[in-house]
Amino acid sequence: xxxxxxxxxxxxxxxxxxxxxxxxxxxxxxxxxxxxxxxxxxxxxxxxxxxxxxxxxxxxxxxxxxxxxxxxxxxxxxxxxxxxxxxxxxxxxxxxxxxxxxxxxxxxxxxxxxxxxxxxxxxxxxxxxxxxxxxxxxxxxxxxxxxxxxxxxxxxxxxxxxxxxxxxxxxxxxxxxxxxxxxxxxxxxxxxxxxxxxxxxxxxxxxxxxxxxxxxxxxxxxxxxxxxxxxxxxxxxxxxxxxxxxxxxxxxxxxxxx
Numbered sequence: 178x179x180x181x182x183x184x185x186x187x188x189x190x191x192x193x194x195x196x197x198x199x200x201x202x203x204x205x206x207x208x209x210x211x212x213x214x215x216x217x218x219x220x221x222x223x224x225x226x227x228x229x230x231x232x233x234x235x236x237x238x239x240x241x242x243x244x245x246x247x248x249x250x251x252x253x254x255x256x257x258x259x260x261x262x263x264x265x266x267x268x269x270x271x272x273x274x275x276x277x278x279x280x281x282x283x284x285x286x287x288x289x290x291x292x293x294x295x296x297x298x299x300x301x302x303x304x305x306x307x308x309x310x311x312x313x314x315x316x317x318x319x320x321x322x323x324x325x326x327x328x329x330x331x332x333x334x335x336x337x338x339x340x341x342x343x344x345x346x347x348x349x350x351x352x353x354x355x356x357x358x359x360x361x362x363x364x365x366x367x368x369x370x371x372x373x374x375x376x377x378x379x380x381x382x383x384x385x386x387x388x389x390x391x392x393x394x395x396x397x398x399x400x401x402x403x404x405x406x407x408x409x410x411x412x413x414x415x416x417x418x419x420x421x422x423x424x425x426x427x428x429x430x431x432x433x434x435x
Contacts, residue, residue, distance in 0.1 A: 206253065207252075208252065212417060220409045246273060247271055264321055271313075274309055312342075319337075320334065322334075338371045364401045385421060388417075391418075393414060396409065
């Protein structure tokens with residue numbers, strides 16, 4: 178899926194116009210500060226029958242796997258009805274994957290040009306692992322449905338996020354060194370879209386605040402590169418946050434917590 182930059186620009190404009198309206202809604206508005214711990218990976222598909230492309234696909238499927246990651250940011254939500262909230266905000270997110278450690282490496286210049294036998298150089302590493310992180314700014318547009326109004330409030334969320342690609346951070350780890358370097362623009366488009374699904378529980382703290390814990394799943398509908406080998410990032414994890422309600426809560430809302 179190639180993301181249209183005009184769609185992303187319109188989404189940003191909608192969010193920008195949407196947020197000031199929330200400030201006038203008082204008790205129907207909440208602000209969250211949150212952090213999330215996640216496991217991320219990528220889904221690969223290959224549309225080419227070329228032998229080299231098939232070999233690369235098979236190699237990556239064997240050698241790459243999930244890694245721990247994180248996100249942090251702010252939410253702003255507005256209450257539309259007794260059960261329905263709409264949420265937006267801004268997040269910083271790191272999504273990526275890692276390779277398995279490769280052992281017993283022999284470099285091309287270590288082979289004797291006459292005999293073809295390896296002559297190992299002590300200064301070169303024999304183990305290596307690569308870790309890939311894509312960094313994004315995320316702007317979610319989500320609907321949250323509340324199933325009850327008590328001190329422990331279960332809910333479900335679904336929606337989409339417009340994300341803006343920042344950079345790729347690649348870590349090269351051997352038994353002797355740990356190097357980090359950045360690639361500036363290796364993705365198909367800096368504007369991308371994810372589909373988001375979450376369930377969670379609000380925990381009553383006071384008439385004006387809640388804590389919440391929310392397992393999430395996100396799948397990048399956009400690919401990271403326009404090539405026969407297509408890569409879709411995805412992640413699942415848990416967000417934990419603190420929610421503050423703005424303005425005075427009306428009597429019906431206060432009664433819901435009793």
